[in-house]
Amino acid sequence: MTEKKRGKGFGILVTFVTMFLFWLLLSGFFDAFHITAGIICSAIVALISHDLFMKEGGLARDKLFKLLLYIPWELWQIVLANFDVAYRVLHPKMPIDPRIIEFETTLRSDFALVTMANSITLTPGTVTILVEPEKGKFWVHALAQAPADALLVDKTMQTKVAEVYGEW
């Protein structure tokens, strides 16, 4: 019981410090009035929403590091995605063949599912429609056969996300 109580106080403290640093960063004024107002606002936010900010079972440090390595690859995929969509949109005949596909993954945790879903939405010709957390199942709307095959056959993205979060 005491263990749990300490965890809660720690969560409020971390939220408060983060919020206050963010306040200083955005305001840029360091006089007494603005700092007092910042402390009051951060305290209110920390009391109300600390359980949203510091959810139990947050990201471990090694996963965060792997996530940072994953982001550049994802950015490059986003650039490719945009050229792909731009080509399909600007082509006189519009080579699209939309379809809805579904597949299961080994991902289970919230962070992994969110990363996967957002990555799908940002990369070539695919948008996530539904996610079922229990089975790690994704429903995806694909703009054509080629982007659908990237998820169904190649599975590059699933492998990379699973590697980041260690959920094979």
Added chain:
Amino acid sequence: MVGIIAWVSGGFLAAGIFFMFTGAIGLLRLPDFYTRLHATGKCDTLGEVLIITGLLIYHLFYYPETPLVLVKLLFLIVFLFLANPTATHAIMKAAYNTGVKPWKVGDKRM
């Protein structure tokens, strides 16, 4: 030196505007709700991020005395990358759950 900076940031702005423009054309040309979301969800994200990157470079070299603005712009990029795909997904899920029919090749435009 100053001229080069203006050209580089201008190039980012131009690329950003190109993608925003493509997104708008896609919104008009594509046949149904889902495919239109493809155009807006993806092209807007990259377009906005490119425009902000152009502004970042411009600000960095022309107004180095206010570095806080740079940090704010960087945060804007991070939030765009989180919020844009999430919003696209939320709209698409709502459409799917309320039974909007996806367009197939050969169907009439909606």
